[in-house]
Amino acid sequence: MRALIGxxxxxxxxxxxxxxxxxxxxxxxxxxxxxxxxxxxxxELGWSATQLTGAFSAxxxxxxxxxxxxxxxxxxxxARGVLLMGSCAxxxxxxxxARVETLTVFYxxxxxxxxxxxxxxxxxxxxVVVAWFAHRRAFALTVLTSVGGLASTVFVPTIAALVGxxxxxxxxxxxxxxxxxxxxxxxxxxxxxxxxxxxxxxDETDSDPLDVRRDAARAPATPxxxxxxxxxxxxxxxxxxxxxxxxTTAVHVFPFLLAHxxxxxxxxxxxxxxxxxxxxxxxxxxxxxxVLPRFWVAPSIFFLQALGLMCLPxxxxxPLFVAVFAVLFGFANGLSTLVRSTLVAERFALSQYxxxxxxxxxxxxxxxxxxxxxxxxxxTVIGRYEPVWWLLAALVGAAALAMRLIDHA
Numbered sequence: 001m002r003a004l005i006g007x008x009x010x011x012x013x014x015x016x017x018x019x020x021x022x023x024x025x026x027x028x029x030x031x032x033x034x035x036x037x038x039x040x041x042x043x044e045l046g047w048s049a050t051q052l053t054g055a056f057s058a059x060x061x062x063x064x065x066x067x068x069x070x071x072x073x074x075x076x077x078x079a080r081g082v083l084l085m086g087s088c089a090x091x092x093x094x095x096x097x098a099r100v101e102t103l104t105v106f107y108x109x110x111x112x113x114x115x116x117x118x119x120x121x122x123x124x125x126x127x128v129v130v131a132w133f134a135h136r137r138a139f140a141l142t143v144l145t146s147v148g149g150l151a152s153t154v155f156v157p158t159i160a161a162l163v164g165x166x167x168x169x170x171x172x173x174x175x176x177x178x179x180x181x182x183x184x185x186x187x188x189x190x191x192x193x194x195x196x197x198x199x200x201x202x203d204e205t206d207s208d209p210l211d212v213r214r215d216a217a218r219a220p221a222t223p224x225x226x227x228x229x230x231x232x233x234x235x236x237x238x239x240x241x242x243x244x245x246x247x248t249t250a251v252h253v254f255p256f257l258l259a260h261x262x263x264x265x266x267x268x269x270x271x272x273x274x275x276x277x278x279x280x281x282x283x284x285x286x287x288x289x290x291v292l293p294r295f296w297v298a299p300s301i302f303f304l305q306a307l308g309l310m311c312l313p314x315x316x317x318x319p320l321f322v323a324v325f326a327v328l329f330g331f332a333n334g335l336s337t338l339v340r341s342t343l344v345a346e347r348f349a350l351s352q353y354x355x356x357x358x359x360x361x362x363x364x365x366x367x368x369x370x371x372x373x374x375x376x377x378x379x380t381v382i383g384r385y386e387p388v389w390w391l392l393a394a395l396v397g398a399a400a401l402a403m404r405l406i407d408h409a
Contacts, residue, residue, distance in 0.1 A: 012132050016140055018190045019125050020147035022083070025182045026120045027148055028155025029175045030090060030113060032275070035254040036159045036268070040168040047103060050376040053251055055110040057373035060247060062114030063121075064365030070118050071127075071358020078131075079124040080191055086119025087183035094176035098169045120183070122148065122337070123361050128191060145337045146282040149330075152275030156254075160268040234402050236363040238302070241399040242336055244367030245305060245392045249274075249329065251372040253312070256385045260316040270322045277330025282338055298339055302400035304332035309393035313386040340364075 038052050070082055093112045100106045125144060133140040162171035253274070257267035308329030311321040375392075379385045 012140075015128065015132055015191055016143055018186045019128060020144050022087075022120070022183045022186050022191075023122065023125055023144060023148040024151045024154060025179060026087070026090075027151035028158075029094070029179050030117055031121070032152040032156055032250060032271070033159045033175065035251050035271070036156060036163060037168050037172075038251075038255055039258060039264075040163055044168075045101075045103075047106075048380075049255065050373070050380055051103060053372040053376040055107050056251055057369045057371075058107055059110040059114030059117065060365050060369035060372075062111045063118040064362045064369060066115045066118035067123065067361040067365060068358040071123065071361070074124060074127045074358075078192075079127045080187060082119045082124050083128075083191065084184065084187035086116045086124075087179065087187060090116040090120060091176045091180045091184075094172050094179065098172035098176070118361070118365075123358065141338060142282050145334070146279045149275055149278030149282060149334050149337075152250075153272040154275075156271045156275070157265075157268045160264050164264065234405070238298075238399045238402050239336075239340055240363045240367035241395050242302060242305065242367070243364035244371035245309070245396050246333055246336075247368035248371035248375045248388070248392060249309070252375050252379070252385065252388070256312070257315065257322065259385070262319075262322075266319075270326055273323065273326035274330040274333075277327045278334030278337075281331040281334030296404075297335075298403040299400040301332050301335045301339065302396050302403060304328050305336075306393045306397040306400065308332065309389050309396065312389040 034056050038049060041047060041052060042049065074082060090113060093109050093116065097106070097109050097113075100109060122145070126141065129140045129144055130137060159171060159175070162174060166174070250271075254267050254271055257270060258264065262270070305328075308325045308327075311325035311328070314321040315325065375385075375388045378391075379388050382388075
């Protein structure tokens, strides 16, 4: 029995390390890399920023549509097949993007990439972690999201260098190769959906008995009753606003800085700092949760996002404000991801984790879909980005107040 327990723990560490590696690659290439391609595609193809970001919004909308059915599939069959097929499809679509010539085909490709995002980003990976870890679930989620938080730090400067040296089409082919070389072998040979898939009996894992009793006591959730209360609807709306803000920032900060005289290298460094700040945030999540009262954790996170956004209007005159924005906003984003992932594991039956995560992810993805397109349209109409940042700061501030009211809803 001791040998089996030791094997289970070893397998869990391997699964966690493998998932962490694939998440940093998937997020860096499929999500954060898009902003770097906006400027070179505009120059070569003549498409406007609104047209280009519209494709990204279409992808996020597609991800929202796919999140719930993918979540239900994960509950029935596990996440490994979803992660593998999503990675394969993403590789093919990246190669197709490298050959794109028309706007219609570009939108079709990005709609497809949105479907792959729902299959390879955090939610399916969270489902694997929740299945493999009980006693140290919070720790495992912290590790996964901390490594994933490095995606923009690693890939935005790398992609910018590739585009500058070889052009955006060649850069995409290289990124497709990286995604194939990392994700496909990992999901084929290493990651399994559950411990029982590698013949580790459930009663011989290191599950915490308290977690097991708590999971069994939770009422099974179905999609029709996942959001039964006003408080739950407020949670969905608040995280949708936060996702809208994060997506808009991820897409528009890079071109905003370029438009205000920053070089591609310095703009990429600012975005990389945004990602790097997420890592220490996730490492201190547990201590912060113990020190702050429960009802102040989420509001404090959203207030930090608002303060970070309020720095951006001054970035054109004082580069220091770019650094302050990146640290505050990135730190808040790192905490927000963990709050969302632990919320589902703590409040709902784990047998329905995929379905519930899918529903909450859909709400967030709708915000991500709307944000970049609306911001591009508003910046075009006004002629500058500064009012966009002020508006986003106000929205996130309102979200923080809403989170504070949830306990009284």
